[in-house]
Amino acid sequence: MTDKNVIIKQLQDAIDQLKRENESLKGHIKELEAKLAMHDNAHTPPSLKRGGKRKKDQDAGDRKKPGQKNGHKGVTRPPAKPDRQVDVMKDRCPDCGAELGVPVSVESRIIEEIPEPQPVIVTEYKIAHYTCPHCQKEVVATDACCPKEGRFGNNTIVQAALLKYEDRLPHRKIQNTMMRQHGLKISPATILDLTRRAADAVQ
Incomplete structure (x- = not known):
């Protein structure tokens, strides 16, 4: 070339x-x-x-069939054991007023429900003081449900501690929760003191 x-x-x-x-x-x-x-x-x-x-273009390529995959075992929550039983009966027909008599069948339905907010229980403790006849020392009677300090009971202290440390609520929201659930008027400063006492008790 x-x-x-x-x-x-x-x-x-x-x-x-x-x-x-x-x-x-x-x-x-x-x-x-x-x-x-x-x-x-x-x-x-x-x-x-x-x-x-x-979005429809993005989903077109990776769209999956809804529902569980084949072979997946279903999980069913077992029914709870009833604490009480209520018989729901009716005497007369609401349309014609005739007596209904004995039911032809009974349907069972198990309903799980939370209780209504419980009111505060106010207890007055009459604490007896004694003088020992042998050593002359003063002996003060105690009750497990009566805390040594403050005017709020053990359940209130525990509830405040759970809301503070388990649910991570600030003192103002703990105050609102106590008022909403139990009608308990309590200040954020008192809640701080209750959580301190709870922390001291477990140390």
Whole structure:
């Protein structure tokens, strides 16, 4: 191959390379023009202006069949054991007033319910003081339900501690909870003291 032919081949290869690059640039220009038109459209949502896909387009590729997979064992919560039983009876027909007599069947339904907010129980402790006839020392009677200090009982102290340390509630919300659940008026400062006493008791 002569030098002339070598030069011609090199030029032809360069032309082919330029053609390929030109086609690639044309495709890139069309893509940029499409994005620019999308930005100029006032009805295009911001998520699509940032180059995102529509949600339905995103979900189309990875949409899964709803429900549990084949072979998955279902888990059913066992019914609770009733604490009491209520017989729901009716004497007369609500339409004609006739006596209904003995039921033809009895349907059983187990309902789990939380009790209504319980009111505060106020107890007055009459604490007896004695003088020992043998050593002459004073002896003060005690009761497990009567705390040694303060005017709030053990259950109130425990409840305040649980709301504080288990539920992570601030003192103001503990105050609101005590008032809502039990009608107990208690200040945030007192709640702080109750939680301190609870912490001291477990140390």
